[in-house]
Amino acid sequence: GQNIDQPTEMTATEGAIVQINCTYQTSGFNGLFWYQQHAGEAPTFLSYNVLDGLEEKGRFSSFLSRSKGYSYLLLKELQMKDSASYLCAVIDSNYQLIWGAGTKLIIKP
Amino acid sequence: DGGITQSPKYLFRKEGQNVTLSCEQNLNHDAMYWYRQDPGQGLRLIYYSQIVNDFQKGDIAEGYSVSREKKESFPLTVTSAQKNPTAFYLCASTLAGESYNEQFFGPGTRLTVL
Numbered sequence: 001g002q003n004i005d006q007p008t009e010m011t012a013t014e015g016a017i018v019q020i021n022c023t024y025q026t027s028g029f030n031g032l033f034w035y036q037q038h039a040g041e042a043p044t045f046l047s048y049n050v051l052d053g054l055e056e057k058g059r060f061s062s063f064l065s066r067s068k069g070y071s072y073l074l075l076k077e078l079q080m081k082d083s084a085s086y087l088c089a090v091i092d093s094n095y096q097l098i099w100g101a102g103t104k105l106i107i108k109p
Numbered sequence: 110d111g112g113i114t115q116s117p118k119y120l121f122r123k124e125g126q127n128v129t130l131s132c133e134q135n136l137n138h139d140a141m142y143w144y145r146q147d148p149g150q151g152l153r154l155i156y157y158s159q160i161v162n163d164f165q166k167g168d169i170a171e172g173y174s175v176s177r178e179k180k181e182s183f184p185l186t187v188t189s190a191q192k193n194p195t196a197f198y199l200c201a202s203t204l205a206g207e208s209y210n211e212q213f214f215g216p217g218t219r220l221t222v223l
Binding site: 041042045096097099102 | 144149150151152153211213215217
């Protein structure tokens with residue numbers, strides 16, 4: 001079966017750095033997305049990785065290792081507005097998106 | 110402004126009634142999707158459509174139906190056959206093509222069946 005694992009919940013302090021991990025076992029791999037979702041709202045796109053390595057975009061960076069079936073989202077200089085769920089999604093060999101359950105990130109002052 | 114609209118944002122229905130959720134996009138996207146989201150779970154694909162007048166079942170299509178008569182519109186009907194319809198429903202769209210494009214989401218409809 002296809003599976004994507006993320007921690008259910010994480011807590012971090014305003015101004016700090018947090019890393020949210022995602023491991024996947026899917027039938028094929030054609031890319032990985034990270035989305036941010038505030039409570040009761042739609043997910044919004046953060047990043048897309050298809051090659052190994054680190055993609056940096058402002059305070060957010062995303063890393064991919066295809067050989068390890070592993071990705072992480074790194075959030076720097078945390079702000080209160082970063083409190084949200086972060087969803088990892090993998091494109092499988094049929095070009096279907098497989099979604100993780102999301103990681104709820106709680107930011108404390 | 111271009112985007113995806115879903116209406117209504119909150120919807121209440123009595124058990125046994127069919128209900129239709131609206132999804133409209135003016136992004137000129139070819140593909141449209143319906144997802145269901147339950148607390149503590151990832152998005153689960155109900156139906157998707159890559160072209161007008163064609164659609165495919167996703168992982169949890171039972172108890173749902175869709176139509177795609179226009180490129181801009183992809184309504185979802187939750188029928189009385191759906192055993193547990195209370196959930197947050199998200200519509201998304203994307204450009205079709207060889208390279209995979211990000212999905213854009215509507216604001217969602219929270220359906221509560223009483």
